[in-house]
Amino acid sequence: MKHLLSAGDLSRDEALTVLDTAVRMDEALAGREVKKLPTLRGRTVVNLFFEDSTRTRISFELAAKRLSADVVTFSAKGSSVSKGESLKDTALTLEAMGADAVVCRHAMSGAPHRLAGWVRGSVLNAGDGTHEHPTQALLDAYTMRRRLGRVDGLRVAIVGDVLHSRVARSNVLLLHTLGAEVTLVAPPTLLPVGVAEWPAAVSYDLDATLPKADVVMMLRVQRERMGQAYFPSEREYSRRYGLDRHRMGLLPDDAIVMHPGPMNRGMEIAAEVADDPRRSTIVEQVSNGVSVRMAVLYLLLGGAQ
Amino acid sequence: MSTWLIKGVAPYGGDPVDLLVADGVIAEGSAAGAQVLDAAGLVALPGLVDLHTHLREPGREDAETVQTGSRAAALGGYTAVHAMANTDPVADTAGVVEQVWRLGREAGLVDVRPVGAVTVGLRGERLAELGAMADSAARVRVFSDDGMAVHDPQLMRRALEYVKAFGGVVAQHAEEPRLTEGAQMNEGVVAARLGLTGWPAAAEEAMIARDVLLAAHVGSRLHVCHVSTAGSVDILRWAKAKGTRVTAEVTPHHLLLTDDLAATYDPVYKVNPPLRTAQDVAALRAGLADGTIDAIATDHAPHALEDKETEWGAARPGMLGLETALSVAVLAMRETGLLDWRGLAERMSAAPARIGGLPAPGLVVGAPASLTLVDPAARWTPDPAASASRSRNTPYAGRELPARVVATFLRGEPTVLDGKATR
Numbered sequence: 106m107k108h109l110l111s112a113g114d115l116s117r118d119e120a121l122t123v124l125d126t127a128v129r130m131d132e133a134l135a136g137r138e139v140k141k142l143p144t145l146r147g148r149t150v151v152n153l154f155f156e157d158s159t160r161t162r163i164s165f166e167l168a169a170k171r172l173s174a175d176v177v178t179f180s181a182k183g184s185s186v187s188k189g190e191s192l193k194d195t196a197l198t199l200e201a202m203g204a205d206a207v208v209c210r211h212a213m214s215g216a217p218h219r220l221a222g223w224v225r226g227s228v229l230n231a232g233d234g235t236h237e238h239p240t241q242a243l244l245d246a247y248t249m250r251r252r253l254g255r256v257d258g259l260r261v262a263i264v265g266d267v268l269h270s271r272v273a274r275s276n277v278l279l280l281h282t283l284g285a286e287v288t289l290v291a292p293p294t295l296l297p298v299g300v301a302e303w304p305a306a307v308s309y310d311l312d313a314t315l316p317k318a319d320v321v322m323m324l325r326v327q328r329e330r331m332g333q334a335y336f337p338s339e340r341e342y343s344r345r346y347g348l349d350r351h352r353m354g355l356l357p358d359d360a361i362v363m364h365p366g367p368m369n370r371g372m373e374i375a376a377e378v379a380d381d382p383r384r385s386t387i388v389e390q391v392s393n394g395v396s397v398r399m400a401v402l403y404l405l406l407g408g409a410q
Numbered sequence: 411m412s413t414w415l416i417k418g419v420a421p422y423g424g425d426p427v428d429l430l431v432a433d434g435v436i437a438e439g440s441a442a443g444a445q446v447l448d449a450a451g452l453v454a455l456p457g458l459v460d461l462h463t464h465l466r467e468p469g470r471e472d473a474e475t476v477q478t479g480s481r482a483a484a485l486g487g488y489t490a491v492h493a494m495a496n497t498d499p500v501a502d503t504a505g506v507v508e509q510v511w512r513l514g515r516e517a518g519l520v521d522v523r524p525v526g527a528v529t530v531g532l533r534g535e536r537l538a539e540l541g542a543m544a545d546s547a548a549r550v551r552v553f554s555d556d557g558m559a560v561h562d563p564q565l566m567r568r569a570l571e572y573v574k575a576f577g578g579v580v581a582q583h584a585e586e587p588r589l590t591e592g593a594q595m596n597e598g599v600v601a602a603r604l605g606l607t608g609w610p611a612a613a614e615e616a617m618i619a620r621d622v623l624l625a626a627h628v629g630s631r632l633h634v635c636h637v638s639t640a641g642s643v644d645i646l647r648w649a650k651a652k653g654t655r656v657t658a659e660v661t662p663h664h665l666l667l668t669d670d671l672a673a674t675y676d677p678v679y680k681v682n683p684p685l686r687t688a689q690d691v692a693a694l695r696a697g698l699a700d701g702t703i704d705a706i707a708t709d710h711a712p713h714a715l716e717d718k719e720t721e722w723g724a725a726r727p728g729m730l731g732l733e734t735a736l737s738v739a740v741l742a743m744r745e746t747g748l749l750d751w752r753g754l755a756e757r758m759s760a761a762p763a764r765i766g767g768l769p770a771p772g773l774v775v776g777a778p779a780s781l782t783l784v785d786p787a788a789r790w791t792p793d794p795a796a797s798a799s800r801s802r803n804t805p806y807a808g809r810e811l812p813a814r815v816v817a818t819f820l821r822g823e824p825t826v827l828d829g830k831a832t833r
């Protein structure tokens with residue numbers, strides 16, 4: 106594994122290796138006073154964030170630091186980003202600095218692919234436009250495995266703005282690889298043309314899907330979509346596709362509720378659902394994110410040798 | 411004026427003959443004193459005519475000039491090109507079209523026929539002075555807001571009507587703009603996977619459907635630029651069957667390439683209209699073969715490196731086409747048995763000349779000696795760095811293509827010999 110650009114790049118064995126490695130990372134850190142492993146000492150990890158995402162950036166920073174890597178963060182948002190030329194320039198700069206891994210977050214789909222063609226180091230896609238966010242899918246799978254003991258055979262409902270969601274794309278690919286059954290639930294306007302070819306079922310009816318779901322993953326819905334006629338109003342969206350306490354009651358007993366964050370409380374998810382201590386994994390997902398990103402960095406940078 | 415004897419050449423791939431070129435025309439009689447060009451094994455075609463070329467001058471001389479674009483055209487076997495109006499300043503006045511026309515004459519490699527903008531500044535708000543451009547030295551006959559569709563149906567109707575006075579034609583870039591906001595590639599399975607905003611086929615088809623109805627209503631000619639979908643072919647077939655005076659073109663790249671190339675995220679494959687599916691390619695080939703689509707036009711669109719060496723979403727759409735068009739046409743149409751050399755000559759020379767209001771090209775005695783000689787057995791691999799164009803954005807780099815232009819003559823004077831431009 107040289108780069109991690111798409112969750113679809115991972116074979117079943119590779120994906121399981123990442124998840125197993127994340128477990129080992131957790132175990133290695135457990136009980137340590139200083140939460141640091143020496144594994145990537147002397148290696149340079151560059152966090153290249155062309156788009157604001159405090160939580161993802163911090164998660165990667167923490168992951169790299171816990172592996173003792175040298176971490177540099179570029180927040181290139183604003184200024185020259187709209188002029189795409191700067192991506193190439195930045196790539197050349199990173200080359201000159203000798204980055205071993207570049208963690209790239211970008212508002213445009215495919216930007217990490219372009220970067221991977223221009224730098225020698227490993228490129229790790231930390232979310233590109235409406236394309237993918239593979240480490241999010243890995244941390245989601247990791248969370249499912251910790252909570253439910255497996256991913257294989259799980260019935261996972263992914264609910265919301267699938268059309269614009271990089272989280273949904275990566276999850277569909279990875280969960281399929283790992284043997285889960287995915288159902289996408291959304292108003293038809295928020296599903297891409299061509300979704301029928303995805304390895305997932307599609308439903309417009311959340312209430313009918315919930316009783317058969319082991320996992321329900323709520324996607325963030327941006328309020329601006331309303332202005333583009335994807336749905337008539339926030340209220341209507343939330344009535345038809347929001348997860349409230351009543352709907353949560355339709356889930357099987359041990360089903361879990363996930364959300365990649367940041368949430369729109371009251372829109373796609375009710376506050377009491379997000380905070381439900383038994384079902385909600387939302388806080389856990391954040392801490393699992395660090396473990397999984399440690400595993401990915403470790404594997405990409407050849408730490409296994 | 412030089413005199414040439416082109417020996418053993420096969421017009422339209424038929425029986426070999428000797429062609430005498432004298433005083434700018436195809437001649438009969440004595441070849442005494444003529445320079446001899448051994449053309450055994452070569453096919454002669456009338457000079458190709460491109461209906462859709464972006465020469466970028468004035469305004470983006472870093473990407474292409476009339477001179478460099480003309481050279482690329484001649485190397486591709488062309489003797490006439492229609493230079494699109496989306497320059498800076500826009501070719502929406504007699505002054506700008508005359509400037510482009512004059513630059514073409516100075517380059518002297520192909521006839522540069524300026525296309526006039528339909529609306530002032532391509533803004534789609536009011537008609538440009540179409541009559542002034544028609545009456546200018548450039549004698550403009552093709553009008554287009556290419557890059558933008560003439561979106562306002564009333565304005566389109568008026569434009570279609572108005573140009574009848576001087577035998578003009580409106581060439582429409584068919585794209586319903588509200589359906590393509592932010593669009594990056596063909597809407598479908600591949601776009602869904604890549605997370606790139608889709609450009610739906612219906613956005614093209616809806617505009618073509620509207621325009622053929624308008625053209626029929628006012629009894630005008632309509633030309634549809636770069637048709638890219640199977641549905642568009644159906645609509646054109648229907649309109650032609652009803653007797654509507656509509657013509658259409660297809661680009662070489664839409665006859666060969668498909669949208670799955672976007673999976674590389676390399677913007678060399680980004681073009682407008684976008685690459686479509688294999689089914690669309692098959693329908694376009696069939697439509698070109700049966701005459702529903704009249705012509706192949708390159709939509710040669712040079713772009714500076716910094717406009718392509720970017721994220722997909724930040725890149726400008728467009729591909730080079732002049733130097734590779736004939737080879738791609740041979741690959742897509744001739745090697746598949748859909749068109750023979752005569753059919754290719756009709757689609758790449760006679761039909762576009764007719765649509766653009768140029769004299770009919772031909773390889774008959776007395777006709778202007780504007781012709782090209784092609785080695786049908788050659789195989790070659792385009793090298794962007796070797797392109798005569800000032801830009802490098804060919805999608806065919808590293809892809810082996812059949813057939814190669816060996817020589818081109820413009821009214822009896824060689825513009826290309828031994829595969830090299832003469833000036």
Ligand SMILES: [Zn+2]
Pocket residue numbers: 556557558583635636682683
């Ligand atoms: Zn166009």
